[in-house]
Amino acid sequence: MKNKYGIVIHGGAGTILREKMTPETETEIRATLKQSLQAGYDLLDDGRAALDAVVAAINVMENSPLFNAGKGAVFTHDGDCEQDATIMDGTTGQAGAVAGVRQIANPINLARTVMEKSPHVLLIAGGAEQFAREQGFEMMPPEYFHTQLRRDQLKAALEKEKSSEGKDSGSITLSEDGKHGTVGAVALDKEGRLAAATSSGGMTNKRFGRVGDSAIVGAGTWADKTCAISTTGHGEFFMRGVVAYDLAVNMAYRGMTLEQAARTTVADKLDATGGTGGLIAIDRDGNFTLPYNTVGMYRGFLMPGGEPYVAIWEK
């Protein structure tokens, strides 16, 4: 499948159980994914940059309480929301990222500002928020991010942790639902430019300032002149596997197609190590792929002449 431009998104992968989801929630999730696709696609159709399209698509999911990013992010052990995000411009090779920010409604916008207005790639925690303030970002109160679903997930995780014996101070009991939440988008624009972006609330009940792959260029996000990738899953496996960049060099250094590269990376870096999750990728010819090795992945794409396609479990 070749396309002159287009956008692919994900809203997280994991053990998304059909029986646990009400028809109302499912309908709402599918509608939000479509809205996200449309927001990004409309910009591409207007001739705007891939970079603008991925930010617009992610903002829709960050602003929805249904995804683990922005409003509706999962709770840390201490009941906060600490978010990570990365953006990369395939044309320039520039990138920006933030980790552990608590007061930013749209972390991906701050990541973009880091890329465009600072000489740095990664800013963390309070320092990143000081930068955000100087750049005119509004600081949101904790309540902005909080939802009852995430509060319940933390409560369940804490109870599970309490009841388990031999607790290691370094370990974190995870709710399966909270494990893989991340949102991401990759796009190809009419001028052939590629961009990738990822935004995440991380893991339910996370502690110790844990940062996942969503803050790391090459692990959770990559874009160059050939392809753009955003991942979602159990972040530590994606960090140790440098997953997003690995897919890119499977194309660049081993001459694989996008589809072959994606399959190889998922097999070598996730299946082989016990890592769970998925990714989305698009190349300069408009080929795209959305593999995952979990029960489901919230995902979708929109290409010229087509309707928005969204899926959760269906392969």
Place this chain on the structure above:
Amino acid sequence: MKNKYGIVIHGGAGTILREKMTPETETEIRATLKQSLQAGYDLLDDGRAALDAVVAAINVMENSPLFNAGKGAVFTHDGDCEQDATIMDGTTGQAGAVAGVRQIANPINLARTVMEKSPHVLLIAGGAEQFAREQGFEMMPPEYFHTQLRRDQLKAALEKEKSSEGKDSGSITLSEDGKHGTVGAVALDKEGRLAAATSSGGMTNKRFGRVGDSAIVGAGTWADKTCAISTTGHGEFFMRGVVAYDLAVNMAYRGMTLEQAARTTVADKLDATGGTGGLIAIDRDGNFTLPYNTVGMYRGFLMPGGEPYVAIWEK
């Protein structure tokens, strides 16, 4: 050059000007590099793991006020020392990292503890220190890290910043000397295991919780069953280039030798983008290389049957 085991270290690369260094300082730096090599090598010679050797070598440089890691780390804009470190075990593919820690004498030991005692890869700032406390690490007062040299470098950077016009709130005026300080070690042990580790105080006058490549698996540090790499330089270029992992896949995916892979990565990822710095690498056959594109790089190696070799400017 093939060796059954051995260790290679760096103590930072950059504009290390001969005329700015007193003979006493130079003698002391060379002696500390030798001491670092010997500390790591002795363990390898005793049959200990590559992982133990890289930590021992780095601890010597962290404990010396002469290198930008541990005691003697550069000052942030606010007059603190905020440190990053990463370690990776090539045999298991496990990794641990910390970013923005202020109270840890040996950040590389905390990175190792993250790898071994937590399910995570990267912990940041106060959260990482909370984890350290629970794991029995001593919290050091700010004065432990401070040296007059670094205080003077911050003062010079702040004065330069003050006098420059059109200051962008996101920009950081760097002292050239503070730009590239990092320490690192890579080792091959008698059982053929590889390990890599990197520890850094980052950039003089850094702000906004800036984190560099020394905290990022794949950027500043990488180890697998084929090779181990630690980098030093202008971190943002190493992050955008995923430099350490790029060298590894130049070997794995393009069939290059270690030397070819290192040259290619330095050319493609640093020379081509204006990035400055260097790296050290060793492979499973004991081949090793220490390329850099700066005026000098503090570096050295020690292999069976040889004397400790240390160098600064000499090619």
